[in-house]
Amino acid sequence: MHLPLPAARLVVRRLVKPVLGTRVPPARQRQVINALMRVAILPKGTRTEAAHLAGVPAERISPPGSRPDRVLLYLHGGAYLIGSPTTHRAAAAHLADAAGAVAYVLDYRLAPENPYPAAVEDALAAYQGLLESGFSAEHVVVAGDSAGGGLALALALRLREVGIPAPAALGLISPWVDLSLAGLDTTVDDPLLSRGWLELGAASYAPGGTDLPEVSPLRADLAGLPPLFVQAASDEMFRLDVERFVDAARAAGVDVTYALLEGHWHVSHLFAGMVSEATDVVRQLGGWLRGALG
Numbered sequence: 009m010h011l012p013l014p015a016a017r018l019v020v021r022r023l024v025k026p027v028l029g030t031r032v033p034p035a036r037q038r039q040v041i042n043a044l045m046r047v048a049i050l051p052k053g054t055r056t057e058a059a060h061l062a063g064v065p066a067e068r069i070s071p072p073g074s075r076p077d078r079v080l081l082y083l084h085g086g087a088y089l090i091g092s093p094t095t096h097r098a099a100a101a102h103l104a105d106a107a108g109a110v111a112y113v114l115d116y117r118l119a120p121e122n123p124y125p126a127a128v129e130d131a132l133a134a135y136q137g138l139l140e141s142g143f144s145a146e147h148v149v150v151a152g153d154s155a156g157g158g159l160a161l162a163l164a165l166r167l168r169e170v171g172i173p174a175p176a177a178l179g180l181i182s183p184w185v186d187l188s189l190a191g192l193d194t195t196v197d198d199p200l201l202s203r204g205w206l207e208l209g210a211a212s213y214a215p216g217g218t219d220l221p222e223v224s225p226l227r228a229d230l231a232g233l234p235p236l237f238v239q240a241a242s243d244e245m246f247r248l249d250v251e252r253f254v255d256a257a258r259a260a261g262v263d264v265t266y267a268l269l270e271g272h273w274h275v276s277h278l279f280a281g282m283v284s285e286a287t288d289v290v291r292q293l294g295g296w297l298r299g300a301l302g
Contacts, residue, residue: 013285017273021199028205034089034120034212041090048098049281051105056097062137064130065115067093071105078109078147078301079138081175083131083163085154085184085275087209088119095278096153102280102287103151103179106294109301112138116159120212127213128222131163136172145173149297153275154246155209157183161225164233174234177300179293181239182246182274185226185253187218193248200274201245226253230260237265237296239289244274265296 011019027040050056053072060066061081082100084091093100093113104111116130138148152160157180167174187210194203214223221228226249236257240250247268254266269276269289279286 011279011283013271013276013283016276016279016283016286017199020273025200025202028087028090028200029202030204030208034118038090038092041086042092042094045095045278048101050098050101051281054101054105056101059112061112061114061134062140064134064137066112066134067097067115069097069101069104069111069113071101073108074104074110075108076110077143078107079143079149080104080107080109080111080297081135081138081148081150082111082113083116083150083152083156083159084113085152085156086118087184087206088127088155088213089209090118091156098280098282099153099277099290102290103294103297106291107149107297107301109149109297119209123212124214124216124220124223127159128162128166131159132166135163135167135175139172146176147301148175149177149179149300150175151179151181151293151297152183153181153277155184157181158185158225161185161228161233162222165222165225165228168232176302177235177237177297178233179237179297181277181293182241182244182250183225183238183253184246186224186249187214188224191249191252192245194245196243196245196247198243198245198274203245206245226256230257230262233257233260233262235263235300237267237293239267239269239293241269241272241274241276243272246274267292
């Protein structure tokens, strides 16, 4: 099953975007999006199984070429409201295959039931669980998309704060770096995101305010973060914020590689295995992560 990129864009605009808003409660959004994303085309020979990392549920994905001593911790997006290993199985599997690593897609706690810092605490526990199980930090990479990209940065900031070794690198797909939405580009024709849904996510996840560095990493001191590979799409509201973050990270001395994905929308990577252009951009990131893992 292969879809042209324009057809996938139409599916997102007609079927997914109407669900993601303020009219449908988050619990119902999760049910609908999980059902829509159950169809996943994984690399041939990939194995998946339920797992836990320090008590946090996850899905373990083992592509055929993965090395058992190399691991990818994947943090899914969804405005901190939705998302699961089911919704991000295809993207994580193709990313892990390209990186030559076993992936764990973390099923962290979601808002509004579990606001900040629940997701950060789950990510920290899972990362520590990997280290305690025998993985060395230089053989672990963390990747995430959208809210999951922001969560990956929050995890790196927390690791720096508590003195735990950082992962070898972070792979960030259109990370949500400023929940104040002050720099959101609403002039772009984004087939997935709407301001109303993002406002709901921000208010639900950070009811105490969006100015905390772990909530809005664009406001953080970024010095000392591990190397970053950052992707953003030409047709998404987050592009300008992502580019502001890239500039800020470079100014702080962080090693940053940035790729603008022309003709793509927010996290088109979810169509990996089904849309060749989506598979290509996932593999671009995965190849870089493979190099970081050594």
